Every structure is written in C-alpha cells, then in structure tokens.
Amino acid sequence: MGESPASYIRMVHHLIEECILFNMSKEECMEALSKHANIEPVITSTVWNELEKENKEFFEAYGGRSMRDEQERGSRVETRQRIQKMLSDATSKLHDAQHH
Incomplete structure (x- = not known):
C-alpha cells in the first residue's frame, strides 16, 4: 500500500464521492473501485457505511440511485469509460500528492 491508513481512507x-457523481449504487461503486482501483469491496463498503452515518439526510435523498437513466447519460460503455478515466485520474493525483 505504501501510504498511511488515513490517506488511503481519504x-x-x-x-x-466520484462514484456518487455518476449516480452509482453502493454495489456499483464497490465493483468499479475493485475493478479499476484495486480497492477491496469490503473497504469500499465500510467507508460508504461511515459516510452514510455521517450524512444521513444526503443518503436518504440519494437513495442509492443507480445508472437506470442511461439514455440521459449516454450508453453504459461510455459511462464505464468515463468512470475508468475518473478513477485512474483520481488515484494518480492522490498518489502524486502523497509523494510530494
């Protein structure tokens, strides 16, 4: 891992938060982070649960919306490509910030 537990959790x-911007459900987020950022689903689930506890009103309103309105956001393939790029960019930036 190479970084502190606190920076990894951050x-x-x-x-x-990036997954939420794509209206992904918890399960979709766990799958995406596992596949594209090598983050164990149990870690994503644990952090998601803590965020839910801290932000009850937001998550009640969010309601675990998923990608069912695909026509508004383009095809699932395009969405997956955007998610993959977003995860790659975000992990690179965080990695660079930790080593400077």
Whole structure:
C-alpha cells in the first residue's frame, strides 16, 4: 500500500464521492473501485457505511440511485469509460500528492 491508513481512507472516500457523481449504487461503486482501483469491496463498503452515518439526510435523498437513466447519460460503455478515466485520474493525483 505504501501510504498511511488515513490517506488511503481519504482516497477511498474521494473515489466514492466520484462514484456518487455518476449516480452509482453502493454495489456499483464497490465493483468499479475493485475493478479499476484495486480497492477491496469490503473497504469500499465500510467507508460508504461511515459516510452514510455521517450524512444521513444526503443518503436518504440519494437513495442509492443507480445508472437506470442511461439514455440521459449516454450508453453504459461510455459511462464505464468515463468512470475508468475518473478513477485512474483520481488515484494518480492522490498518489502524486502523497509523494510530494
């Protein structure tokens, strides 16, 4: 891992926020972070649960919306490509910031 546990948790927190911007459900977020950022689903789930506890009103309103309105956001392939690029960019920036 190479970084402190706190910075790793902050990175996961940031990536979850990015997933939320794509209206991903918790399960979709866990899958995306596992596949594209090598983050264990249990870690994503734990951080997500803590965010839910701290932000109850937001998550009640968010309601775990998923990508069911695909026509508004383009095809699933395009969305996956955007998610992959976002995760790659975010992890690179965080990695660079930790080593400077």
